[in-house]
Amino acid sequence: MDELSSVRSSLRVVSGDPLSLEVPAELFSPAEFAQFEGTVAVDEFECGPDSYRFSEPLSWHADVSNTGDALLVTGNVTGEARTDCARCLEDAVFDIEGEIEGYFLLDGAEIPEGADEDEFDRLPANHVLDMESLVVAAIVFELPLVPLCDEDCKGLCPTCGANLNEGPCGCEKEQSDGPDEFELAKNPFAALANFSFDSDESAD
Ligand SMILES: [Zn+2]
Ligand SMILES: [Zn+2]
Known part of the structure; x- marks a missing residue:
């Protein structure tokens, strides 16, 4: 998780498509399942020394299922990221196809024996999932260590x-x-x- 903590990002949400997700009441019954999707416009995304630009809003999709103890969130985020090639400074373009993954313990759920409370996210009292941190984590995982316009640049x-x-x-x-x-x-x-x-x- 150290890589993530060094990332600064500013995400701007397209109107009507909030990047936080309010969990509907029906999802609180065990085995319930719902799908969500939206787009998010990203002004700037900094990953280590590189700053990425997105000319189009990113699309995201998330499946949320109730496991009894938790809400399991799986999905993906897709888009096209641009930055300067580390060798020639021209545009380097990357297709982003990141996997979203989250696990939010429900109220009253027990933490597995031997595990640490810090290792788990809990569903906040307002029932709003923070999709932004999940999307940011998914994007960061997709970005190269050294951005190049071409491997043979x-x-x-x-x-x-x-x-x-x-x-x-x-x-x-x-x-x-x-x-x-x-x-x-x-x-x-x-x-x-x-x-x-x-x-x-x-x-x-
Ligand atoms: Zn020369
Ligand atoms: Zn290059």
Whole structure:
């Protein structure tokens, strides 16, 4: 849970779709089940050093079932997150398909023997479930440690700052492109390093 505590997020709820969920009375009978869904617009989402943007509201869906002792919440949240690529600073886009999971003990439910009260959420007296923390946890789990526009992103040239995904910049010539003059001067046979003397290879 340490990763989560370092996350700061500001969630803005689309009107008519609250991110808190008031549990309807019928769900308090054992084995009852209900489905909920909504959308939530997120202004900004900070995860470690990265700040994510969402151009469209996130969609969420939750199944809530009464297990007798608790309300079990399972569901998902989907959307598209954008941030700056850690190598080239262009847009890095991620499909979010996070799993929502929550467990809220009902009034009077006993905590399992040997377990700690802190390990369990209890349904608040006002019967409103905090969906925001569940959605935030689901999103955080989906975000990469190092956001990249592409696994093979070539990044920026450290000399001129050009985006190397758009093609080589002039600087590369001055560095190395296989055995260059400098290498040849040091070792006249360097040019032969990739040459195969083994003629048996082509014969079968
Ligand atoms: Zn990149
Ligand atoms: Zn360059």
